[in-house]
Amino acid sequence: MELLLWAERRKLRRSKILWIAGFATVMVALIVFAQGQFTFYESRYIDGAGWFMTAAQSLATFYVLPAVIALLGSYMICREEQEDTLKSLRLIPVDEVKLTLSKMVLALVFSVLIYLLLFAITFLVEAVLHFEALSIGLVLENLKTYLLDGIGVFLAISPIIALVARMKKGYWLALVFAEIYSFAGLFASMSSQLKTVYPMTAVFNISGYYDANMVQVFIGIIVLLACAALALFILKGLNRKAK
Amino acid sequence: MLKLIQVEFLKLRRRKFIWLMLLAALFMPLAAVFYFASVKGTGVEPIEFYKWTAFSYTPWIILPVVLGMLCTMLMYNENQYDMLKQLWIVPVNKMAYFFSKFAVVLVYSVCFMLITAAASILTGVLPGYIAFDSGSVLYLLRKCMEISLLTAFAVLPILAAAAAQKGYILPVCLTLVYTFLGFILLMVNMYLHPLSSMTAIVMRDIPGVVITQPLNIPGAFLCIGVWGVASVLLAGAALKKRK
Numbered sequence: 498m499e500l501l502l503w504a505e506r507r508k509l510r511r512s513k514i515l516w517i518a519g520f521a522t523v524m525v526a527l528i529v530f531a532q533g534q535f536t537f538y539e540s541r542y543i544d545g546a547g548w549f550m551t552a553a554q555s556l557a558t559f560y561v562l563p564a565v566i567a568l569l570g571s572y573m574i575c576r577e578e579q580e581d582t583l584k585s586l587r588l589i590p591v592d593e594v595k596l597t598l599s600k601m602v603l604a605l606v607f608s609v610l611i612y613l614l615l616f617a618i619t620f621l622v623e624a625v626l627h628f629e630a631l632s633i634g635l636v637l638e639n640l641k642t643y644l645l646d647g648i649g650v651f652l653a654i655s656p657i658i659a660l661v662a663r664m665k666k667g668y669w670l671a672l673v674f675a676e677i678y679s680f681a682g683l684f685a686s687m688s689s690q691l692k693t694v695y696p697m698t699a700v701f702n703i704s705g706y707y708d709a710n711m712v713q714v715f716i717g718i719i720v721l722l723a724c725a726a727l728a729l730f731i732l733k734g735l736n737r738k739a740k
Numbered sequence: 741m742l743k744l745i746q747v748e749f750l751k752l753r754r755r756k757f758i759w760l761m762l763l764a765a766l767f768m769p770l771a772a773v774f775y776f777a778s779v780k781g782t783g784v785e786p787i788e789f790y791k792w793t794a795f796s797y798t799p800w801i802i803l804p805v806v807l808g809m810l811c812t813m814l815m816y817n818e819n820q821y822d823m824l825k826q827l828w829i830v831p832v833n834k835m836a837y838f839f840s841k842f843a844v845v846l847v848y849s850v851c852f853m854l855i856t857a858a859a860s861i862l863t864g865v866l867p868g869y870i871a872f873d874s875g876s877v878l879y880l881l882r883k884c885m886e887i888s889l890l891t892a893f894a895v896l897p898i899l900a901a902a903a904a905q906k907g908y909i910l911p912v913c914l915t916l917v918y919t920f921l922g923f924i925l926l927m928v929n930m931y932l933h934p935l936s937s938m939t940a941i942v943m944r945d946i947p948g949v950v951i952t953q954p955l956n957i958p959g960a961f962l963c964i965g966v967w968g969v970a971s972v973l974l975a976g977a978a979l980k981k982r983k
Contacts, residue, residue, distance in 0.1 A: 520913070531924060531925065532927060535928055560920045565913060565916065572909060672809065676805055677767065680802075681767075687775070
């Protein structure tokens with residue numbers, strides 16, 4: 498397993514996708530910064546301490562990052578099939594479930610890294626604009642939100658990545674599914690019952706972006722674990738199909 | 741040119757995924773049904789209902805993302821199977837090739853909005869939320885036509901980016917960022933981004949829409965035109981340079 502993880506990391510070294518994912522993250526931060534220039538009751542959004550950090554993580558999660566993470570995961574999985582390296586890997590032999598699992602682990606790591614990158618950007622901007630207004634508690638609170646978002650978003654979209662691994666060549670589907678799935682979270686957040694069980698908004702309940710009581714957080718954790726279990730279940734069928 | 745367009749459509753025939761993407765048109769009408777069922781109840785103004793189903797998130801987010809995906813797929817198709825060389829040998833004019841792809845995007849966009857319109861009428865009339873009258877239906881159809889034609893032109897930059905690239909990852913991430921940028925700029929400055937300019941043009945005579953910025957229709961057309969021409973030039977240059 499360690500060997501597979503190491504190999505996956507080496508494979509990504511020359512691929513452009515990490516740069517592109519980073520570029521998408523930076524762009525999101527820039528765009529939200531542009532939105533911060535909007536004035537509302539005589540004060541700019543961006544002038545409020547903590548606004549940028551909070552707004553960037555929620556907007557990015559609803560509109561952009563889940564699709565980017567799904568793309569990252571499905572790209573890693575589909576390229577073996579597409580570049581015809583899967584046959585050579587099967588000859589070694591490499592267990593396909595383990596291979597996919599190590600790719601998933603790497604996708605989880607990148608999901609967290611992408612969110613941390615976004616956090617670093619937003620924190621630096623906030624620090625440049627008004628360092629004295631930031632308290633340590635606020636910053637740590639946001640760091641926790643971003644970290645949990647990164648893990649939670651990956652768990653929420655893991656069934657989609659697993660499904661793509663099962664179908665092969667269907668990475669387009671992963672993207673559209675992930676985009677619609679995260680976007681539907683906007684509507685799910687309108688009703689309080691749906692908000693608790695919908696995976697994308699459950700992530701917010703857990704990360705502390707929404708004010709949630711213990712029961713809601715607990716349900717959210719169960720929902721996300723169910724997503725992960727579903728992903729594992731889909732992956733389990735992978736080997737049988739390959740034969 | 742007409743023959744090229746015909747060939748493009750023939751290529752699409754067997755691609756199931758393109759047809760599956762049309763299902764995204766049903767998303768907002770279905771969301772509207774749930775929304776009105778829980779919040780408003782029956783006897784809604786037809787325009788009010790259509791504003792939810794067809795004039796809100798569909799032109800802002802869903803349609804641009806779907807069209808961007810389509811652009812990438814159309815351009816990637818030839819690259820993936822290394823058909824482009826043979827096309828240049830035929831010879832196919834490079835600009836004619838680009839515009840035949842654009843024709844597909846245009847027609848697809850019109851189909852998408854027609855489906856949205858039909859679904860809006862069906863989901864509104866069948867459960868009895870709105871009364872069926874020809875005035876509002878004609879208005880809906882006219883608006884949907886406006887949206888579909890303008891959005892097709894507004895995604896020209898993505899088509900150009902896809903033409904200039906061999907891979908699919910950059911254009912796809914660009915689609916997400918581009919759409920998100922257009923959505924956020926709606927509140928900041930409408931006349932910088934083709935998608936927000938498109939919204940400005942479409943929203944000009946929808947009753948009950950409050951626009952904070954002064955309406956400048958020629959400016960919006962100018963913005964879409966400038967971006968469109970720039971991307972056609974870019975695509976031309978990129979395609980000429982590529983072997």
